Amino acid sequence: MNPKISQFLNANQLTTPCLIVDIDQIEQNYQQLHHAIPNADIYYAVKANPALSILNKLISLNSFFDAASWEEIQSCLNAGAKPSQISFGNTIKKVSAIQAAYQANIELYAFDTIEELHKLAKHAPATKVYCRLAVDNIGADWPLSGKFGTTVEHAIELLLEAKKIGLCPYGVSFHVGSQQTNPHAYVNAIEKSALVFNALADHDILLEMINLGGGFPIHYHKDVPEINQFATTIQNSLTQCFGDDMPRIILEPGRYLVGNAGVVSTEIIQSSQRGKMNGPRWIYLDIGRFGGLAETEGEAIRYPIITMYDGSTTGPVILAGPSCDGVDVLYQETSYHLPLQLTAGDRIALLNTGAYVSTYCSTCFNGFTPLEEHYI
C-alpha cells in the first residue's frame, strides 16, 4: 500500500467505510503522463473524483479539465480554473447547462448529433466544437461504446454543418473505453480521426485538435502495459497519420490520475461459511456496490485487497456489500483468496479506489451514509 496512506490509516482510527486519497500521488501520476506524452494537454476527467483538493492540486500543475456537467464546470471555476482550461465534454447537454457554460465563457464543447449541434449554435454561438467518433472498445474492462459517438461519414457532415451555422469546427474526440489494456485501440481511432481531418481539409476547413479521451489503465488484479507503451504507440500512429502537421492533442485521463492514489478502508461485518452450504466463505463488507464500488458491476473492476493477516493461510471467499440487495455482491465469480483468520470487526483495505468511488456512492441506500473522504 502507498506508505503515506498506510501511515495515515495507522495514525487515525477512522470511521469506516472511508476513502483516503494521496494528493502527492496524483501529482506524480500527472507528471508521469505529461512526460510520456509531452505534446498533449491533459484535461482531467473531473467525474473520476471532483474533490476540491484534487482540483486545486491540478490547477497548480496547469492541468485542463474535462467536465461532464454544468455542476462540474462550476466546481472547476470555484477551484480557480480559468474558463479556457475547461472542456464541456458530455455530448448531451441541457439547454440550460449550455447557456450557463456559455455565460461563464466556456469555449470548448463536445457533440455527436445534429440536434446537439443546433443547440450549441443557438446557445453557445461561435464556440469551438468537436465531434465524438464511435470507436472500437475491445480490450477495455469498462467499455464506453454504444451510448455515444458517431460514424466518420456523419462526423464529416456534422463538422461541415457546424461551420455553416457559425460554430468553429475544432476537431474530433473518441473514447477507447475505460481501463483499456490494448495500446492499439488508439491506433484505429487515430486513423479514423485522420479520415475526418482529411475530408474537412478538402473543404478548406482545417481541424486543429484530436481528443484521445481517457482509458489508460492502472494496475488492479493483473498487470497492464506501462504508460510508455501507450505513448509510443500513440505517437507513432499520430506521426504516421499527420506527419509534420500535428494537431493539438488532448487527453482526458480520470482513472489514470487518481485511481492508484486512493484506498478504501472497510470493516468486515460478517465472515461466515454460511451453515451447511458448500462453497467459499462469505465476507460481508461495510461498503458495496451502492456505497461507491459501482464498477464491481459484472465484476469488471477488481480491486486488490490488503489485510492485516497477509502471509497467513488463505481460502476462497465471496465478497459482498452491507445492503439487503441481492445484487450487492462484489466478487463471486472472480477468485479472491483471503486469510482464514479474518473475522467480523477486522478492517481490510481496497487498493486503487481513488477513481469513481466517492461519486457513484448512493445518498442513503439501506440508510447507510456516504463514505467519508480524506485527502492527504
Added chain:
Amino acid sequence: MNPKISQFLNANQLTTPCLIVDIDQIEQNYQQLHHAIPNADIYYAVKANPALSILNKLISLNSFFDAASWEEIQSCLNAGAKPSQISFGNTIKKVSAIQAAYQANIELYAFDTIEELHKLAKHAPATKVYCRLAVDNIGADWPLSGKFGTTVEHAIELLLEAKKIGLCPYGVSFHVGSQQTNPHAYVNAIEKSALVFNALADHDILLEMINLGGGFPIHYHKDVPEINQFATTIQNSLTQCFGDDMPRIILEPGRYLVGNAGVVSTEIIQSSQRGKMNGPRWIYLDIGRFGGLAETEGEAIRYPIITMYDGSTTGPVILAGPSCDGVDVLYQETSYHLPLQLTAGDRIALLNTGAYVSTYCSTCFNGFTPLEEHYI
C-alpha cells in the same frame, strides 16, 4: 397517472429530475394489504423509501417497520415509532449497530449464520431472533436469493443454539424475491418454515412467528396477479401447514406500499436518430441508472412512461441516462415506443417510481445533484 400527482405537476414548474410521492396512495395501499391479509402485521421495508412523510403516515396507521440498518432504526424512532414496532431485518449487522439498537430497546433481530447469532447473544442478550431461510426466487423480477438465508437443517440447528445461548428463538423469515409475480413462491417457503417449526417443537421450543418478507408485485410493464390472489394462496398454505395453531404473521412490503405512489418527472436532454446509424432513436433523460433508476440494471424493472403527446404516432426508442457512463442505458433490449414528436426540453413521467429511487441515487456522479423529492 395518479390525478393528485398530475395536478401537482401541472400546478408547479418543478426542477427536474424530481420524484413526487402521493402519501394518500400509500395509505390506500396499506389498507388494501391489511384487508387482504388481516392476520398479518405489516412491517414497512424502510429501505424502499425512508422519507419522513411516509414514516409519519405509516405510524399514524399503526404500521410496524423493517429496518436494514441502525440509521433506518433511528429514522423510525425519530419519526415517533416505538422500539417494539421495529424489526432489525438485515441478517448482517455491525456490532456497533447491534449495540445501538439494543440500547434503543429494539427487541427483534434477523440472522442466518452462527457468527451473527453469537454477536446477538453478546450484544443484544435475551432478545427475540428469527432465522432467515434461503428459498426459491423463481418468478421474481429482482431476485434476492443467494446472498442471504440458510437451509432448513441449519436453521433448526441455529435456533436450538439461540435458545442455548440465552436468546429467544422467535421464528423464521424468508424472501421470495422482489416483484415476485408467482403466488406459489410463498407456498414452498411456508412449507419450509413449517418444517422448522415442527423440528423445534420436537425440542419443546415453540416458535411464534413467520416473516413472509416482501415481494408483492406492482404493475409496471405487464399485468401482475392481484394482491387477493397472493392472500388466498398464502392463507391456504398457512392453514394447511399450521391448522388452528397459526403463528404470528409478519409481512415486509416495500415496493407494494410506495411503488405506485411515486412519479418521476424527467426532462429529455436529447432525442436523436444518431446520424447515419440504423436502429431506434436514442432519447437521453436527465435521470438514469445513477440518478436513482438503479433497478433498470439488466432492464429488470420497466417503468411505464407517460408523455404529453400520448396518442400520436410513436416509434421505437432506446432510453439512456445523462451521464458519460456507457452502462447508463435504461432500456435498449426492452421494446419501448414513444411519440415521434418528443424533443429536447420536453418532460416525460416515469410511473410507479415511488420505491427504491430516492435512496439508490448517487451523491454526485457526473456532478449531477440528487433528484428533488416532493411528498404531497
